[in-house]
Amino acid sequence: MGDIRHLTSTGATTPGPTARSATPLDELIETVAFLRAPGGCPWDADQTHESLVQYLVEESWELIEAIESGNRAELIEELGDVLYQVLFHADLAAHTPGEDFDIQDVAAHMTEKMVSRHPHVFGGDRTAETADDVVSFWDELKADEKPHRTSVLDGIPRGMPALALAQKVLGKAEKVGVRVTSASIPDGPEPPATEGELGRTLLALVASARAQGLDAERALRHAVRDLEGQVRSAEERTGEDAESDRPGD
Template sequence: MTEAPHPKLDELIAVMERLRAPGGCAWDRAQTHETLVQYLVEETYELIDAIESGDRDELVEELGDVLYQVLFHSDIAAEEGRFTLEDVAAHMTAKMVGRHPHVFGDATADTPDEVMVRWEQLKQAEKPARTSVLDGIPRGMPALALASKVIGRAGKVGVTVEAQPDPSHAGTEEQLGRQLLALVARSSAAGLDAERALRSAIRALGDEIREAETAAPSPS
């Protein structure tokens, strides 16, 4: 008999189903999508730490923890009759094939930049309900990551964020990290909340972006 192509993955799925089945683990059976959010966030950050540390064993472990979260949510949804793990996989397969016509079709995109341009075009066509370049950005992202994302979207509607000249300009990420750390230290010493301040500035930039979108002429 031919062995399944991913026997260990099938085994993990079986473990999840056993834990959440009647007579399994009371804690696992009590969980919901909402109660698992805190663990998904925690496991994601632990995976980031493992990637940055370069530790192979930690990376395997943390990837497993994140994978388990996907299985957990899918099993909850299956029990509710909403969707299954197969539905999740099928949706992702269709999405990846559709977003890569230069691989699975006859389109051409030979550089990473060309791929990203086509990706954005296809995503826009798939989600016509989105009326703003800000739509789809998770507001719960860490402030620095959110700022980078919003600044990138701002440029698409002609809104720019001026970078003030700095004599101590950071030429490397290490230098930038030290400067950011020093800025947070100065903020704390002054009794200011750097995270809240940055989020406030991001909201103001978002308002500016939406104003620019409203003022832009409609495509003919």
């Protein structure tokens, strides 16, 4: 990553690469470095990866809101805010002993990852006609890349909101044959047919829970943990079945 830390010792007050070919992205990278350099912003200099987590979460949700609103100006702004978080973490790492990577390392890693995940595009030995074809072998590729993961649940961020976490775990559960259907709803109405109906149903459930002094977020997390237990039990049974099917030594 470009580094303009020398500018602070020469009295410069504005950041930015001097090359005429510099892009707006180059200038933003330099701005982050300038703010975090000695003589720059004290707040920026004090931050750590951990202290920045709350801002990354907030900016991500604001980006989601901009996407859902369909407002172009807000989308540009919020994408920029999320990008700034990435550049901030990279600059911090570039100047933290033991981390020693920068935004170029991040970009190089991501390019390599995307090429390896798309062998159907970059001259590999696979073909994909549909999005489902791609998803099916992505799981295989990820399994090869991360052999330490022994469960379909490994890698799911535990800090996700309960509803997003539930949707993620449900998708993983289906991969091992564990399914939750509308039949599991005790004396429930017909399942919602549209997202509008679903939204109103969920809102009504949360309102009912609130009226009874129940915590909807915590309740859903408990239910998701129960589902995760079912998934791990199914995986154990599959493993045991595979062992029993092996020919004797």
